[in-house]
Amino acid sequence: xxxxxxxxxxxxxxxxxxxxxxxxxxxxxxxxxxxxxxxxxxxxxxxxxxxxxxxxxxxxxxxxxxxxxxxxxxxxxxxxxxxxxxxxxxxxxxxxxxxxxxxxxxxxxxxxxxxxxxxxxxxxxxxxxxxxxxxxxxxxxxxxxxxxxxxxxxxxxxxxxxxxxxxxxxxxxxxxxxxxxxxxxxxxxxxxxxxxxxxxxxxxxxxxxxxxxxxxxxxxxxxxxxxxxxxxxxxxxxxxxxxxxxxxxxxxxxxxxxxxxxxxxxxxxxxxxxxxxxxxxxxxxxxxxxxxxxxxxxxxxxxxxxxxxxxxxxxxxxxxxxxxxxxxxxxxxxxxxxxxxxxxxxxxxxxxxxxxxxxxxxxxxxxxxxxxxxxxxxxxxxxxxxxxxxxxxxxxxxxxxxxxxxxxxxxxxxxxxxxxxxxxxxxxxxxxxxxxxxxxxxxxxxxxxxxxxxxxxxxxxxxxxxxxxxxxxxxxxxxxxxxxxxxxxxxxxxxxxxxxxxxxxxxxxxxxxxxxxxxxxxxxxxxxxxxxxxxxxxxxxxxx
Amino acid sequence: xxxxxxxxxxxxxxxxxxxxxxxxxxxxxxxxxxxxxxxxxxxxxxxxxxxxxxxxxxxxxxxxxxxxxxxxxxxxxxxxxxxxxxxxxxxxxxxxxxxxxxxxxxxxxxxxxxxxxxxxxxxxxxxxxxxxxxxxxxxxxxxxxxxxxxxxxxxxxxxxxxxxxxxxxxxxxxxxxxxxxxxxxxxxxxxxxxxxxxxxxxxxxxxxxxxxxxxxxxxxxxxxxxxxxxxxxxxxxxxxxxxxxxxxxxxxxxxxxxxxxxxxxxxxxxxxxxxxxxxxxxxxxxxxxxxxxxxxxxxxxxxxxxxxxxxxxxxxxxxxxxxxxxxxxxxxxxxxxxxxxxxxxxxxxxxxxxxxxx
Numbered sequence: 001x002x003x004x005x006x007x008x009x010x011x012x013x014x015x016x017x018x019x020x021x022x023x024x025x026x027x028x029x030x031x032x033x034x035x036x037x038x039x040x041x042x043x044x045x046x047x048x049x050x051x052x053x054x055x056x057x058x059x060x061x062x063x064x065x066x067x068x069x070x071x072x073x074x075x076x077x078x079x080x081x082x083x084x085x086x087x088x089x090x091x092x093x094x095x096x097x098x099x100x101x102x103x104x105x106x107x108x109x110x111x112x113x114x115x116x117x118x119x120x121x122x123x124x125x126x127x128x129x130x131x132x133x134x135x136x137x138x139x140x141x142x143x144x145x146x147x148x149x150x151x152x153x154x155x156x157x158x159x160x161x162x163x164x165x166x167x168x169x170x171x172x173x174x175x176x177x178x179x180x181x182x183x184x185x186x187x188x189x190x191x192x193x194x195x196x197x198x199x200x201x202x203x204x205x206x207x208x209x210x211x212x213x214x215x216x217x218x219x220x221x222x223x224x225x226x227x228x229x230x231x232x233x234x235x236x237x238x239x240x241x242x243x244x245x246x247x248x249x250x251x252x253x254x255x256x257x258x259x260x261x262x263x264x265x266x267x268x269x270x271x272x273x274x275x276x277x278x279x280x281x282x283x284x285x286x287x288x289x290x291x292x293x294x295x296x297x298x299x300x301x302x303x304x305x306x307x308x309x310x311x312x313x314x315x316x317x318x319x320x321x322x323x324x325x326x327x328x329x330x331x332x333x334x335x336x337x338x339x340x341x342x343x344x345x346x347x348x349x350x351x352x353x354x355x356x357x358x359x360x361x362x363x364x365x366x367x368x369x370x371x372x373x374x375x376x377x378x379x380x381x382x383x384x385x386x387x388x389x390x391x392x393x394x395x396x397x398x399x400x401x402x403x404x405x406x407x408x409x410x411x412x413x414x415x416x417x418x419x420x421x422x423x424x425x426x427x428x429x430x431x432x433x434x435x436x437x438x439x440x441x442x443x444x445x446x447x448x449x450x451x452x453x454x455x456x457x458x459x460x461x462x463x464x465x466x467x468x469x470x471x472x473x474x475x476x477x478x479x480x481x482x483x484x485x486x487x488x489x490x491x492x493x494x495x496x497x498x499x500x501x502x503x504x505x506x507x508x509x510x511x512x513x514x515x516x517x518x519x520x521x522x523x524x525x526x527x528x529x530x531x532x533x534x535x536x537x538x539x540x541x542x543x544x
Numbered sequence: 545x546x547x548x549x550x551x552x553x554x555x556x557x558x559x560x561x562x563x564x565x566x567x568x569x570x571x572x573x574x575x576x577x578x579x580x581x582x583x584x585x586x587x588x589x590x591x592x593x594x595x596x597x598x599x600x601x602x603x604x605x606x607x608x609x610x611x612x613x614x615x616x617x618x619x620x621x622x623x624x625x626x627x628x629x630x631x632x633x634x635x636x637x638x639x640x641x642x643x644x645x646x647x648x649x650x651x652x653x654x655x656x657x658x659x660x661x662x663x664x665x666x667x668x669x670x671x672x673x674x675x676x677x678x679x680x681x682x683x684x685x686x687x688x689x690x691x692x693x694x695x696x697x698x699x700x701x702x703x704x705x706x707x708x709x710x711x712x713x714x715x716x717x718x719x720x721x722x723x724x725x726x727x728x729x730x731x732x733x734x735x736x737x738x739x740x741x742x743x744x745x746x747x748x749x750x751x752x753x754x755x756x757x758x759x760x761x762x763x764x765x766x767x768x769x770x771x772x773x774x775x776x777x778x779x780x781x782x783x784x785x786x787x788x789x790x791x792x793x794x795x796x797x798x799x800x801x802x803x804x805x806x807x808x809x810x811x812x813x814x815x816x817x818x819x820x821x822x823x824x825x826x827x828x829x830x831x832x833x834x835x836x837x838x839x840x841x842x843x844x845x846x847x848x849x850x851x852x853x854x855x856x857x858x859x860x861x862x863x864x865x866x867x868x869x870x871x872x873x874x875x876x877x878x879x880x881x882x883x884x885x886x887x888x889x890x891x892x893x894x895x896x897x898x899x900x901x902x
Contacts, residue, residue, distance in 0.1 A: 184699050191785060206703070206870055297773050297867030303603040363864065369774055370866045525703070526869045 004043070004073065011038045021259070021477065022065070022074045029061075032079045033090040040095050044068045045075060047386050047402075048096035049480070050506040052491045053106035055136045056080065060087050060110055063491065065478055065506075069386055069400065072407050076478070081112060084137075088161070088169070091117035098389030101514030109134035109223075113161055115169060119176070121158045124216035124543060128152065133224055134502075155214070176212055177202055184525070188217045192295045192529045195539030199516070199528070206524045211517045215510075219543040226503040231257055231470040232331060234503060239325035241507060242541035244284040245484035247276045249505075250329045255410055256479035256490040257331050258463075260472040267412070268459040269333045274411035275346070275449040276316075276328065277481075282353075282442040283312040284484035285393075285435040292432060292533040293364050296373055301364045308349075308356055315345045331470055333462025343450050350450070353443045357436065365436065374429035378519045378531035381426060388515035392486025392508050393434040394535055398426035404482040412452065418445050428534035435536070471498050483508060485536060509541035546842060549665030576668060584657060584806060589619045591805040591855070598856065599863045626801070629794035634696075637791070641695035646792065646799035648688030653803040653810065655681035660813040661739050661822040663843035674735035675727060678814070679720055682769075685803070686712040689771075689788050692800075696791040704787030707870055711768055711775065714877040718765035721885035722758040725892045726818045729755065729901065739822035744829055746821040750902045754892040759819045761885050763857070766811035768873070770804065773862035775873060808855055816850035823847040 005017050008025055012035045018024040027035055039045045045066035052063040061080030067073070081087040091114035093099040103114045104123040111132035113120060122129065130144045159173045177183050177200070187198035196217035202210040222241065226234040238253050239246035251273050258265060290305030313323045318339040320326035328335050364370050380390075385398040395402040403420045405413040421437040423430035472494035480489045486508030493502040512535050519535060520528045559568040593608075593616070600607030608615030634642070658668040659678040669677065686709060693705020727733055729751045730741045741747075747755050768775035784790070789800045816822060823843035827835045868876070895901050 182699075184703070206707075293866065297776065298863075298865060300599075300603050300863045303605065307604060364866070367865060369868050369872075372872055373866060373869060524869055524871065526867070 004075065007043060008035070008039075011035060011042070020076075020475070022076045025075065025077045027077060027079055029079055029081055029089050032077075033092075035077075036090075036092045036095055039066065039075070039077075044070050045073075046070075046096075048092070048098050048102075048389060049487070050478070050489050050491065050504070051099055051102035051106055052502075052504040052506070053110040053112060053134065054493060054502050055110060055134065057136055058082075060084055060112065060135070062089060062106055062112070063476070064092075065489070065491075069402070087112045088115055089113075090115050090163075093117050096389070097384070097387040097518070098511050098514060101510055105510070108132070111135065115161050115163050118160050119158050120160060121176075124219040126152055126216075127154055127157070133221065134227075177210075181209070186528075188214075192532070194291060194537075197513070197537075197539045197542070199532075201520075201525070201528065203525060206526075208520055208523060208525060208528055211520050211528065213513045213516055215513065215542055217543065218540055222544045223503055223505065226500055228499060230498050231472065231500065234500065235330065236327060238505070239327060240540060241505060241544055242483060242485065242488070242509060242538045243324050244287055244538055245280055245488070245541075246325050247273075247280040247329065248481050248483040249488055250327070251277060251411070252479055252481040252483070252488050252490050254329045254331055255481065256477050256492055257470065257472065259479060260475070260477045260492060260494065261331075261467070261470070263332050263463045263466065265332065265463055266460040268453075268456040269461060269463070270412045271449060271452045271456055272334055272338060272461070273329060274413060274416070275446065275453065276326070277411065278442045278445050278449065279312055279315060279346070281484045282439060282446070283309050285439050285442070286312075288435055288484075288533075288536040289360060289364075289432070289439075292530070292536070293370075295529050295533040296370065298364060298367075298370070301360065304356075304360065304363065308353065311345075311349055315342065315349065318342065318345065330462070332466035333460070337461050338453075343453055346446055346450055350443045350447050353439070357439055360436070365433075371429065373526075373530055374432060374534065375425075375427060377428045377523060377527050378431075378534065379425070379427045380515075380519055382424075384515075384518060385426070388518060389511040390486065390508075390515050390535070391511070392482070392484070393421075393438065394431055394486065394512060396421060397423045397430035397434045399424040402487065404480050404487050408480065410479075410481055412449075415452070416445050416448050428530055431534040431536075469498060471496065472500070480506075485509060485512070485538065485541070505544055507541045507544060509537040509539070512537040513542050547665045548663055548843075552665065580654065580658060580668065584654060585623075585802070587809055588802040588805045589623060591809055592622070592801075593619045594852070594855070595805070595808075595859050598859050602860070602863050623798070626798040627795055629797075631794040631796060632791075634791060637697045638695040641691045642791075643796070645688045645692035645695060646796045646803075648691065649685050649803045650688075650799045652681055652684035652688065653806050655684070656810050656814075657806060659735060660810070660847075661735050661817055662847055663823045666823075666844065667736060670734065670736050672737075673733045675723060675733045675738070678735075679716075679723060682810070683712075683716055685807070686716075692792070693788040696788075698791055700784040700786075700790050701788050704784045704790070708771060708788055710870070711771070711873060714874060715765045715768040715775075715881075718761055718877060718881045718885050719769055721882065721889055722762040722765065723814075723818060725754060725758040725885075725889050726751070728889065728892050728896055731896075735817065735822075738817060739824055742821035742824045744827060745902060746819065746824070746826075748819040751892065751895070752901065754888050754895055755819065757884065757888045758892070759815070761881055761888070762815060762818070763854075765877075765881060766815065767858055767861060768877070770807040770811055770858075772804070772808065772858065774865035774867050776862075776867060808858060809851060812851040812854035812858065813847070815854045816847060820850045820854075821846075822850075 004023055008015060012031050014031055016026040045068050047067045047069050049065040049067055054063055059080035059082050064077040066075045079089055081089055089112055091103055093103055103117050106112050107120055108123045108125055109132055131138050156175045156177055158176055159171055161169055161171050163169050181202040184201050184203050188196040198214040200212045201208050222237045235250055235253055238249040241249055286305040286309045290302035293301030316326055317323050319342050320328040380398050382399045385395045385400050391402045399422060401420060401422060406420050418441050421434050423434055474494055474496040476493040478489060478491050480487050488508055489506035491504040492500050495501040519531050597607045608618035611618040611621050656678055659674060661667050689708045690705050693701040726747055729747055730738050748759055789797055823846050825838035825846055
C-alpha cells in the first residue's frame with residue numbers, strides 16, 4: 001500500500017492520502033483526469049468497481065473504487081467539486097466504459113455534470129423531475145414533483161458538455177435517435193424483459209443498430225430511504241433489489257456493517273450464511289437457465305428448472321419462513337437457528353441435481369437449434385467486459401477471472417474446495433455454460449457445507465456483543481460479495497449517527513444493462529432476446 | 545368396410561323424390577356447410593384441449609383440471625369467453641383490411657379442411673386435381689396474415705407479418721415439392737384416387753426411401769407453414785409480444801387462434817392422406833386375417849387416429865425445441881430443404897420409371 005502511495009504521489013504531487021481498508025486518494029478535479037489516465041495505463045487499475053456520488057455538505061463529489069484485475073490491488077479515489085450550484089467533474093467514461101451508466105446515475109441523484117460524458121440524460125427519474133433527490137439540500141415538497149400522468153415528451157433529448165484545451169466548457173444538445181431511424185420499443189411491459197425494463201432499439205429490417213435502455217420504471221429510491229432508517233432497518237431493502245440473490249445482497253450489507261463495527265462472527269454463522277448464499281445462487285442459475293430456454297421458445301425446460309427451484313424454495317421456507325425474501329441474515333449473525341431438516345433436505349437436493357442437470361443438457365444444451373442460436377452470438381472480448389464492469393458469470397464467460405469468492409473470500413469460501421468456472425468464447429453459449437457449470441459447483445460446495453455444518457451442531461448463531469442500537473463510527477466502508485449475477489458492492493458512509501449518512505448499492509445489473517448496446521448491436525432482433533437472457537439481468541437490481 | 549356414400553346417396557335420393565333438383569342442391573350445400581362448421585369448431589376445441597394436456601404431460605404438470613371432469617369443459621369456457629369479448633376499435637388503422645384479414649385466414653383454413661378424406665365415401669370436395677386445389681386454397685392464408693400485420697399500424701405486427709410472409713412463401717415450396725413427389729408415385733391428383741392407390745400399402749412403405757425423405761421434409765415444412773414452434777417467429781411472443789395478431793381482440797383473435805389449431809389438424813390430415821393412406825386401414829399383403837380385422841375399425845377412426853398421431857409428433861416438436869432465428873429458418877429452407885426436395889423428386893421419378901417401388 002505504501003508502495004502504491006509513493007507511485008501515485010509521484011504521478012500526481014497534489015494528491016493527499018488517507019489510510020483505510022483501501023488506500024484513499026484525495027484529488028482535485030483539475031488533476032483527476034490526468035491521474036485517471038495514469039491509473040489505467042501505468043498502474044493497471046483496469047476495473048472501475050463503483051462510482052458513488054456523495055454529498056459532503058460543503059463539497060459534492062464522487063468516490064471511485066478501482067481494482068486491478070492483474071494484481072487484485074484495490075484503490076479508492078475521492079474527487080469533489082466545490083461549486084454546489086453547478087457541480088462539474090471530468091468524466092472517465094472513455095477510460096472505463098462502466099462509467100457511462102454509473103456517472104449518469106450520479107448525475108441523476110446529485111446533479112453533477114460530467115465533462116466529456118457523451119450522454120447526460122437522467123437515468124432513473126423522469127426528465128421533468130425537479131431537484132436532485134440524494135443531495136442533502138433536496139426539497140421533497142410534493143408540490144414540486146406531483147404525480148405526473150402524461151408521458152415525457154423530451155425523452156430523446158440529451159446533452160453533452162465538452163471542454164476545449166483552453167478550458168472553455170460548451171453544452172451541446174442533441175437527440176438520441178436520428179429522424180430516419182426506425183425505433184422499435186421493447187417494454188416496459190414485454191414478455192421477455194423479465195420485469196419492467198424498456199429497451200428502445202433502432203432497427204434496420206431485422207438487424208439491430210443501437211439499443212438504448214430506459215431504466216427507472218420500478219425505481220424506489222432505496223438509497224434515499226436508507227438515509228432515514230436505522231442500520232437494522234436498511235437490511236430489509238436489500239432482499240428487494242435483486243430478488244434472485246436476496247440472500248447474498250443482505251449478506252453483503254451485514255458484512256459491511258459488521259466490518260464497520262469490528263464484530264467477530266462465529267464460525268457457524270459463516271457456514272450457514274455461505275450455505276444460503278450457494279442455495280440462492282443455485283436457485284438463481286436454475287431460473288436463468290429456465291428463462292433463457294423459455295425466451296428462445298423452449299417452454300418445457302422452464303418448467304423443469306422450476307421443479308428443482310421449488311425444492312430450494314421449500315428449504316428456504318422451512319428455516320427462514322420466507323421463499324423469495326428470507327430476511328434471515330442479521331447484523332452479527334442469523335435471525336434464527338436452522339431447521340432440524342435443513343442438512344437432510346440439502347443433501348437430498350445435492351443427490352438429485354447431477355441427474356437433473358444431465359437432463360437439462362440433453363433437452364437444451366445439445367439441441368442443434370439452441371447451439372445455432374447461441375454459439376457466436378453476442379460475442380464480447382475480455383477487455384470489453386472488464387471495461388464495462390460486467391462481472392459475475394458474464395465476465396467469466398469472456399475469460400475474466402472476477403469471482404469475489406476467490407479473490408476476496410468472505411464467509412467460509414476460503415475453506416471450501418471449488419473451481420472458478422472460466423470460458424473464453426465470450427458468446428451467449430459460454431455465458432450459459434458458465435451458469436450450468438456453476439450449478440454443479442454449487443452442489444459440490446453445498447455437500448462440503450453440509451459436512452461443516454454437522455460438525456458445528458449447537459454452536460452460537462449470533463455474535464456475542466451486538467449492540468442494541470447500532471451506531472457506526474464516522475468513516476466509510478466498502479464491501480463486495482459475489483451475488484448470483486456478479487459483484488455486488490455496498491458503500492456506507494457514516495457520520496457517527498444511528499442512520500447511515502450515505503448508503504450506496506453497487507449492483508451488477510446496472511453494469512449489465514449499461515453494456516447491453518455493446519452486447520447486442522449488430523445482431524438480429526431475435527438475438528437481442530437471447531443475449532439479454534444470457535446476460536440474465538434482474539430489473540429491481542438495476543432500478544433499486 | 546362401411547361405405548358412407550350409401551348414407552349420402554340415400555339422403556340425396558330422398559330429397560330428390562319430392563323436390564326439384566336445384567332446391568335439393570341448395571339444401572345439401574347448406575347441410576354440408578353447417579356440418580363442416582360444426583366439425584371445424586369441435587375439432588378446434590378438441591385440439592386446444594389435446595395440446596394443453598399433452599404439453600402439461602411433457603412438462604410434469606396436470607394442465608386444466610378445474611372446469612368439468614379432467615378440465616374437459618375448460619375449452620368451452622374459454623371459447624365462450626372469447627365470443628363475448630369486446631372487439632376493440634382502434635384508431636389510425638385500415639379498418640376494412642383489419643376486419644377482413646381474420647376471415648381470409650379462416651376461409652383458407654376451411655377450404656383446405658373440406659378437402660380432407662374423412663372416411664370411405666365421406667368426402668366433401670373431390671375432383672381430379674384435388675391436391676392442387678388444396679395447396680392453392682391453403683396458400684390464401686398468408687394473405688390474411690400479411691394484411692393483419694400491415695393494417696394494424698403497429699411495428700410488432702409489421703415485423704411479424706413480414707417474417708410470416710417470408711416464411712410461408714418459402715416453405716410452401718417444400719410442401720409443394722413433397723406433395724408432388726407423392727403425386728408422381730400415385731399418378732393421380734385426385735384425393736380419393738390417392739387414398740384408393742394405398743389400398744395395398746401406404747405410400748410411406750410403397751415409396752420407401754424417396755417417400756420417407758418427402759415425409760420428413762413435409763413434416764418440417766408443414767410445421768413452418770402453420771407458424772408453430774420451432775418456427776413460430778411470426779408470433780414469437782418473446783420478441784414481438786404476439787406478432788401479427790397483437791392488435792386483435794375478441795372473436796377476431798379467436799379466428800386466428802382457431803385457424804392455428806385447425807391448421808395443425810389439416811397438415812396432419814394431409815400427411816396422413818399422402819403418406820399414411822388417408823382413411824385406409826393398415827393392410828399387409830398376404831396377411832388375410834389381419835387385414836380383415838383391420839377392416840372392422842371404421843374408416844373415420846383410422847383417419848382421425850393417424851391425424852392425431854402426426855399432430856402429437858408436431859406438438860412434441862413444439863414443446864421441446866427452441867425457436868429458430870429468421871435467417872436460420874430461411875437458410876434451412878433455401879439451402880437444404882428445397883434442394884433436397886428437388887433431388888428427391890427426381891429420385892422418385894426414377895423409382896417410378898424403373899418400377900422400383902413396391
